[in-house]
Amino acid sequence: xxxxxxxxxxQVLKTGQSMTLQCAQDMNHNSMYWxxxxxxxxxxxxxxxxxxxxxxxxxVPNGYNVSRLNKREFxxxxxSAAPSQTSVYFCAxxxxxxxxxxxxxxxxxxxxxx
Amino acid sequence: xxxxxxxxxxxxxxxxxxxxxxxxYSDSASNYFPWYKQELGKRPQLIIDIRSNVGEKKDxxxxxxxxxxxxxxxxxxxxxxxxDSAVYFCAVDFNKFxxxxxxxxxxxx
Numbered sequence: 001x002x003x004x005x006x007x008x009x010x011q012v013l014k015t016g017q018s019m020t021l022q023c024a025q026d027m028n029h030n031s032m033y034w035x036x037x038x039x040x041x042x043x044x045x046x047x048x049x050x051x052x053x054x055x056x057x058x059x060v061p062n063g064y065n066v067s068r069l070n071k072r073e074f075x076x077x078x079x080s081a082a083p084s085q086t087s088v089y090f091c092a093x094x095x096x097x098x099x100x101x102x103x104x105x106x107x108x109x110x111x112x113x114x
Numbered sequence: 115x116x117x118x119x120x121x122x123x124x125x126x127x128x129x130x131x132x133x134x135x136x137x138x139y140s141d142s143a144s145n146y147f148p149w150y151k152q153e154l155g156k157r158p159q160l161i162i163d164i165r166s167n168v169g170e171k172k173d174x175x176x177x178x179x180x181x182x183x184x185x186x187x188x189x190x191x192x193x194x195x196x197x198d199s200a201v202y203f204c205a206v207d208f209n210k211f212x213x214x215x216x217x218x219x220x221x222x223x
Contacts, residue, residue, distance in 0.1 A: 033210070042203060042215045043158070050210075058210070090157060100146030100165060100207055105157040 002026055004106035006091050012112045013081045021076040021109050023091030031094045032074035033103060034058075034066060036087040043090065049074055050096075081113045116141045118206050120214025127194050128222050135217045137204035138186040146207035147180060147187045152216075153200045161202075162189070194221045 007022045025032065030051045035043040045058030049068040063085060065077045074093075078085060088110050092103040117140040127133050137147075145166035150158035164171045164178045164187065171178050175194075180187040191198055199221045204214040 043213045045210065048210055100163075102148045102160045102163055103205075103211055105159070107157050 004091055004093050004104055006089075006106035006109050008109060009107065010110045012114065013078075014114055015081060015083060017081050017113075019078050019081060019111075021078075021089055021091075021111075022073070023075065023106060024073045025091075025093040025104070026072065027093060027095065027104065028071070029093035029104075030071075030096045032068065033092040033094070034064075034074070034076045035090045035092065036060065036085075037090060037108075038087050046076065046089075083113050085111065086113045087111060116144065116206050116208045116212035118204065118212045118214045120204050120217060122217060123215065124218045124220070126220045126222065129194060129196060131194055133189075133191045133194055133198070133219055133221075135189045135202055135204070135219075136186060137188070137206075137214050138184075139206045139212070140185065141206070141208050142182070142185060144206045144208045147178070148205050148207070148211075149178060149189050150203045150205065150213075151200045152203065158203060191219075194219075196221050196223050 004025045033048040034046040044060050047066040049055045052071045067075045088108045090108050091106045094103045095101045120137045148163035151161045152158045162178050164180050175192045177190040201216045201218050203216050205211045
């Protein structure tokens, strides 16, 4: 039972390149989330998927797209990377099948854009 | 959306002392309040949570108190140890999680 798995762990891109960050969970969770965390800052929600087949914008969606491929997988795409998108990206998942449950986080993807 | 304020932003204590971090929120409909610990370079991990039907919850040296009327909740760490040094985030559940800005706790040996 791996929990939430993110790939890759590290990536360096050039400005204008595109990239997809992958996230998969094996806990049969309904909801999945993408956050970014800048140095010394908190977690800012980019996009989330409350359930399979739905996606919604969070606090900072500009420059990103997402795909909820199936119940397990939720990917984040940068179509044209910009230096301002240099950050650590965390994926999280959560069960909504019972009373309030916590989010479980992956180990993060450290993304640098030159 | 929900507005979550977390204080203090940094906290330095001597080993063995207690530490208290407080969060306030704006929407009274919220009913789930988790706390996460994030060590340097690691992912946030749940350390304790509380639901609105109780006022306090304890787990060894960690406790959380909730005042729904005043719309604030606090994390209490007693007998602090150097390994408690980390960034702590509160969160409020209102359809999705709204996180506080974090408190960097430094426990000096």
